[in-house]
Amino acid sequence: MTNASACRRWLAAATPNLDEARDAVDRILRDGNRASDVISRIRALVRKADEEKERLDINHAMQEVAALTQGEVGRNRVALRMDLATDIPPLLGDRVQLQQVILNLVMNGVEAMASVADRPRELLIRSRQHESDKVLVAVRDSGIGIDRQNIEEIFNAFYTTKSQGMGMGLAISRSIIENHGGRLWAVANDGSGVTFEFALPVETIGATSNQPAGGFPE
Numbered sequence: 001m002t003n004a005s006a007c008r009r010w011l012a013a014a015t016p017n018l019d020e021a022r023d024a025v026d027r028i029l030r031d032g033n034r035a036s037d038v039i040s041r042i043r044a045l046v047r048k049a050d051e052e053k054e055r056l057d058i059n060h061a062m063q064e065v066a067a068l069t070q071g072e073v074g075r076n077r078v079a080l081r082m083d084l085a086t087d088i089p090p091l092l093g094d095r096v097q098l099q100q101v102i103l104n105l106v107m108n109g110v111e112a113m114a115s116v117a118d119r120p121r122e123l124l125i126r127s128r129q130h131e132s133d134k135v136l137v138a139v140r141d142s143g144i145g146i147d148r149q150n151i152e153e154i155f156n157a158f159y160t161t162k163s164q165g166m167g168m169g170l171a172i173s174r175s176i177i178e179n180h181g182g183r184l185w186a187v188a189n190d191g192s193g194v195t196f197e198f199a200l201p202v203e204t205i206g207a208t209s210n211q212p213a214g215g216f217p218e
């Protein structure tokens with residue numbers, strides 16, 4: 001919708017800016033294709049179909065998601081920072097599905113900070129290699145937080161604290177990560193907000209880990 005509105009403004013100007021309008025249309029087409037890919041992959045996941053696996057750079061995948069959410073992040077006055085390790089080995093997985101997980105976590109963080117007025121709205125995305133065979137990704141917000149005693153409930157299908165939506169995002173995200181041989185969990189921050197973390201095996205996808213690989217130091 002942001003790109004469509006921008007395109008309309010450029011065309012409605014006293015002197016239409018066709019170059020800017022064309023760029024906005026290109027972004028609309030790109031985002032539409034990405035959305036179509038996401039929908040088809042999630043449908044395949046629900047049908048228990050095999051993922052379309054490829055060798056991928058998780059840092060690059062996260063940077064693409066950050067670019068995609070730039071407009072929404074800015075409108076909500078959120079400061080987004082990325083702290084990506086440079087020694088991350090490649091993963092084998094479905095790029096679109098993993099980007100959907102990252103997108104869900106980022107948007108959850110943005111929405112969790114919508115009512116925050118007494119502190120900065122900060123979203124941190126981190127990546128690290130853990131041990132020799134896993135990659136850790138964390139998305140940390142400074143939002144309203146979650147009760148530690150009920151934190152696992154947020155991954156249940158149809159659980160939501162929002163006025164809109166079906167509460168499927170985190171349940172689907174956990175299923176995607178587990179189907180990639182990984183683990184997704186949440187940690188209530190000391191102070192404010194929540195950190196969502198997931199661990200994925202590098203190079204090949206094998207057995208699902210039974211325990212979280214561990215969090216990032218504060």
